Amino acid sequence: MTTPQSPVKTASLGVTNAVFIGRSIRHSLRNIEALTMAVVLPIMLMLLFTYVFGGAIDPGGNYVNYVVPGIILLCAGFGSSSTAVDVAEDMTNGIIDRFRTMPIKSLGVITGHVAASLVRNLIATGVVIGVALLVGFRPTAAGLEWIAAASLIALFILAFTWLYAAIGLVAGSPAAASGYGFALLFLPYLSSAFVPTDTMPTWLQGVAENQPITPVIEAIRGLLTGAPAHDQIWKAALWCMLILLVSMLWSMWTFRRKAGRR
Template structure:
């Protein structure tokens, strides 16, 4: 069996292992899938009427909620990666001749799966709440592609954070900025309605062009500038996370 097929087989095994851990942990399921829906209902049904965005609030907020659902599933990944690193699980895998890269890709894949499940749930609830997109089939394909790209970028960055942290608690806390970033973007109100300082931060942070690209795609009118910035941010974050994760893993494992 070739090294590539062996690494792929080991990655699938690691994915299955991590999926079982996720399903058996109600807190992980709640944080990754259910809590974003709770936030969605709160913003749309409780706070949405106070925001003037020029359209139905559910249509405006759904793209930001898709991004938020990705960020909410990251804390458990950082904690799980750190647990594997600090509790000797990695050394046990090494003794079993498991591909070292499979340990990382297993966490990346399971995080991506959790995030995609959360986004499917967000879209389903959004339709139930009156979401009315104008996106074509091609636009929906663009939405899926950008969400997948974002999940893998965020997953690699989170795996790197989990590997670098000294304890599981600090690993979880280190993902808080990623969880908070959607709230400091154009996810829930337009950036140009914010005060000085907050407006500039919202305009130039990575999640805003991603959200605006998703918003344009769902309206059937994507913006080329936002799309290029969104893809660039995702690719850049993925590369940073991958290089950081691999370097830290080689150093500590």
């Protein structure tokens, strides 16, 4: 008489996510070039705008305080964009099919990429702020304002990382994911990151003032430097939460359609 075999139990969601987060962090640590460029490129742009263009834009020498919030988001964007390539690689190299044969929630691979990117980009953002302080950035924020700014930056990184994850899922290859993701990196240049929007042509002001990057930059600028923020903080939070919600739903729907449900 044969004894019926017990069904294989699926690993809990928390254990699955922890495993995939560890996997993504190890991959990030091995890809030193990408991690370095995500930090070095924004720093180079900050030095370029501060020392080359800053004197022409703001002869008073305060341009560094204006430009740093935009550089912070540029750093976050560069760092998050690699998520699209990482997700596209997993979707095209067959690893997802292997995960589906294991007693785990295969959607955790996407969550792992997002969580690892959040940690990686928060560290990179801290490095950029440290360099900014060395080149003359002088924030006036108190403790609560720093906490609010850091929370908003983390929310922005999380929202755009999920957006890049969705792009990686719909892209046909890592190269295509890189190309699609690169287009989003132009948004900070069409915002108040480097110059006030009222200095732009009238037709461009409408674009700059009504896209999600501008309120986030203005909110961070207001929190860190005391610049007038008005209702930008709430607008920034709402934009980030909207992008986060849409991106998560898009990612989950696309993943289930491509990889199948568990």
